[in-house]
Amino acid sequence: MSLSIGIDAGSSAIKVAVVQQTGGSGHEATHAVLGAGQRRIRGRGFGEVLDAAMGEALEKAGVRRDEISYIATTGEAEGVEFRTGHFYSMTTHARGALFLDADSRAAMDIGALHGRVIKMDERGKVLGYRMTNQCASGSGQFLENISRYLGVTRDELGKLSMSGETPEKVSGICAVLAETDVINMVSRGISTANILKGIHISMGTRCLKLVKSAKATGVIMVTGGLAHDEGLIAAMEEISEEKKFGFDLRVHPDSVYAGAIGAGIWGLFRNEKLMERGGLATA
Amino acid sequence: MELEQINALSMEELLTKCEAVCLDFNFTTVREWKAENPGQKAMGFLPTYVPRELIHAAGMLPVGVLGADDSLEIVRGDACFQSYICHLPRSVVELGMTGRLDCIDGMLFPSTCDVIRNLSGIWKMQFPDKLSLYFDAPQNFDMDIGGKFYRVVLDEIWAHMLKLNGSTATNDDLLASIALYNLNRRLCAEVYDMRAARPWVATASEVYILMRAGMLLPVEQHNVYLARYLELAEAETKAGNRREMDNARVVISGSFCEQPPLALVRTLERAGCYVVEDDYMMITRWLGCGVPVEGDALHNLVQSYMDYKGESAAKFVPDGCKKGTELIGRIGSTNAEGVLFSAPSFCDPALLDQPMLQEALDRVGISHTAFKYSENTGQLQPIRERAGTFADTIKLWGEA
Numbered sequence: 194m195s196l197s198i199g200i201d202a203g204s205s206a207i208k209v210a211v212v213q214q215t216g217g218s219g220h221e222a223t224h225a226v227l228g229a230g231q232r233r234i235r236g237r238g239f240g241e242v243l244d245a246a247m248g249e250a251l252e253k254a255g256v257r258r259d260e261i262s263y264i265a266t267t268g269e270a271e272g273v274e275f276r277t278g279h280f281y282s283m284t285t286h287a288r289g290a291l292f293l294d295a296d297s298r299a300a301m302d303i304g305a306l307h308g309r310v311i312k313m314d315e316r317g318k319v320l321g322y323r324m325t326n327q328c329a330s331g332s333g334q335f336l337e338n339i340s341r342y343l344g345v346t347r348d349e350l351g352k353l354s355m356s357g358e359t360p361e362k363v364s365g366i367c368a369v370l371a372e373t374d375v376i377n378m379v380s381r382g383i384s385t386a387n388i389l390k391g392i393h394i395s396m397g398t399r400c401l402k403l404v405k406s407a408k409a410t411g412v413i414m415v416t417g418g419l420a421h422d423e424g425l426i427a428a429m430e431e432i433s434e435e436k437k438f439g440f441d442l443r444v445h446p447d448s449v450y451a452g453a454i455g456a457g458i459w460g461l462f463r464n465e466k467l468m469e470r471g472g473l474a475t476a
Numbered sequence: 477m478e479l480e481q482i483n484a485l486s487m488e489e490l491l492t493k494c495e496a497v498c499l500d501f502n503f504t505t506v507r508e509w510k511a512e513n514p515g516q517k518a519m520g521f522l523p524t525y526v527p528r529e530l531i532h533a534a535g536m537l538p539v540g541v542l543g544a545d546d547s548l549e550i551v552r553g554d555a556c557f558q559s560y561i562c563h564l565p566r567s568v569v570e571l572g573m574t575g576r577l578d579c580i581d582g583m584l585f586p587s588t589c590d591v592i593r594n595l596s597g598i599w600k601m602q603f604p605d606k607l608s609l610y611f612d613a614p615q616n617f618d619m620d621i622g623g624k625f626y627r628v629v630l631d632e633i634w635a636h637m638l639k640l641n642g643s644t645a646t647n648d649d650l651l652a653s654i655a656l657y658n659l660n661r662r663l664c665a666e667v668y669d670m671r672a673a674r675p676w677v678a679t680a681s682e683v684y685i686l687m688r689a690g691m692l693l694p695v696e697q698h699n700v701y702l703a704r705y706l707e708l709a710e711a712e713t714k715a716g717n718r719r720e721m722d723n724a725r726v727v728i729s730g731s732f733c734e735q736p737p738l739a740l741v742r743t744l745e746r747a748g749c750y751v752v753e754d755d756y757m758m759i760t761r762w763l764g765c766g767v768p769v770e771g772d773a774l775h776n777l778v779q780s781y782m783d784y785k786g787e788s789a790a791k792f793v794p795d796g797c798k799k800g801t802e803l804i805g806r807i808g809s810t811n812a813e814g815v816l817f818s819a820p821s822f823c824d825p826a827l828l829d830q831p832m833l834q835e836a837l838d839r840v841g842i843s844h845t846a847f848k849y850s851e852n853t854g855q856l857q858p859i860r861e862r863a864g865t866f867a868d869t870i871k872l873w874g875e876a
């Protein structure tokens with residue numbers, strides 16, 4: 194069966210997934226993820242990071258690059274010269290979320306630079322979206338900056354936050370004000386756990402407002418780099434319960450790869466269409 | 477640049493040179509031409525169409541004044557126009573009042589819209605010593621009515637051109653210029669055809685640069701650039717440097733006057749669109765390439781203008797029911813899959829036409845989306861989103 198590679202370049206990491214079409218065709222096709230890999234960019238060259246992430250995904254999938262029928266990019270990867278096609282990130286996150294949980298009717302993509310909620314139908318067709326604008330206070334980059342100030346690693350963030358019992362309120366509108374808030378809290382002797390919980394509540398509130406504003410219902414699959422921040426997810430669940438929103442937020446172990454998986458699946462869909470008309474021209 | 481030198485350029489050199497010409501808002505190309513042709517004048521013109529043959533035959537350099545992209549801070553220009561007026565006239569005034577257009581000896585303002593008409597008045601007041609002409613192209617395409625009127629307009633402009641440059645050019649000189657511009661339009665058409673057939677060979681941004689450079693370069697040079705580009709694009713493809721990607725084929729509509737920044741065209745390409753047809757710099761195709769080169773030259777120009785079937789929002793379509801038919805025809809002939817309505821902010825003609833064109837597309841089930849820009853648009857993310865999602869819609873939910 195056909196194979197594709199989905200490449201999702203975010204502003205802090207590149208994620209790659211090798212996807213196989215296992216049956217069916219068109220929008221009814223079924224798929225499997227054979228392997229995935231990701232690399233943080235950390236100031237390194239795009240090409241070098243991409244090669245490493247692709248190498249990891251291909252190795253895990255046990256697939257050679259020349260076996261790939263379609264190389265699909267998404268996110269900031271539109272400059273990848275060897276791509277077959279590019280898909281917009283909302284389209285790919287929606288499809289990726291649907292793959293991870295067939296009941297998903299919205300994807301909440303929280304990445305390094307922004308958060309957004311994408312509403313879709315049962316085929317992964319985007320019906321509408323809402324996203325944070327202008328300010329980075331709802332983003333992973335902001336969280337990363339804060340963790341650096343507090344001397345906490347990214348892996349410790351979630352657990353520490355969940356242990357906070359009396360969270361401090363943080364500005365949810367402006368990253369600069371929020372950072373100032375945090376500096377003040379440190380000088381006032383507020384515990385790291387309570388600071389982090391306050392930040393997670395602030396970010397979670399913003400994200401849930403997007404869900405409300407997008408009028409998303411049913412299962413909401415959290416995707417993007419922050420999907421695995423258990424502190425943020427716990428905060429959103431608490432807020433949703435407290436305010437009786439009734440949102441069904443879900444996270445999948447491969448949530449971070451949703452964009453890459455979605456790109457890979459759409460790549461296979463397009464590959465089928467292109468084959469019907471004789472493929473792409475080589476000259 | 478000498479013609480032999482152009483023929484020795486590599487693709488990268490050719491595009492770099494053309495881009496430098498486009499983005500040089502000090503009009504160095506014009507200044508150099510005037511230095512090489514002492515005593516000869518340069519005549520500026522605005523979009524959409526002017527008969528460049530008349531300027532050329534009188535021994536002058538036609539210079540397209542297409543604004544200043546995003547490279548100029550507009551101060552004086554803003555003082556002349558209300559906030560609800562498009563950006564092009566502001567930058568034209570700014571270019572003039574900052575001395576950048578000192579090398580231009582006269583200006584032709586076509587009857588594209590009321591704003592360009594007002595700009596001609598402002599220009600006259602600001603630069604009373606320079607020739608400023610309003611080019612009133614007919615909106616009636618009956619040879620006995622519009623044709624007669626247009627002949628009078630062309631007679632007047634021809635007389636002005638000869639007087640401005642102290643020229644004694646004859647009908648034969650004008651026929652020779654028509655032949656040269658026929659060749660120019662034919663080569664432009666070949667480039668457009670190549671882009672429509674294989675948009676990965678002649679890319680939208682390259683074609684944009686090439687055509688925009690042609691607004692400033694002498695036509696003799698531009699013809700060589702065009703021929704060289706066609707040759708190099710084929711060679712690059714044969715060498716395996718250009719291959720097709722899975723992009724959506726789109727037509728751009730609404731950009732016939734104020735030109736978008738180059739970055740916008742590149743954004744559309746990166747967002748997954750192959751622009752197979754556009755209405756940028758429509759002068760490169762207006763009249764077609766078969767204007768007769770025998771007989772009465774002015775009559776030939778009149779007849780060709782009357783016969784030309786191309787449309788823009790600046791041209792009246794007598795039968796309202798037929799509005800959009802020409803666009804649908806171009807979509808069909810270029811195998812496009814959708815239309816990006818890309819109009820400059822506050823462009824009345826484009827924005828008033830848009831709903832009628834969209835309705836016509838809806839009737840035949842052609843996808844479309846719309847965004848606005850101005851020549852100094854720097855925030856391209858919303859356009860990237862719009863174009864990217866549109867391309868996805870075509871590829872994933874369309875017939876393609």
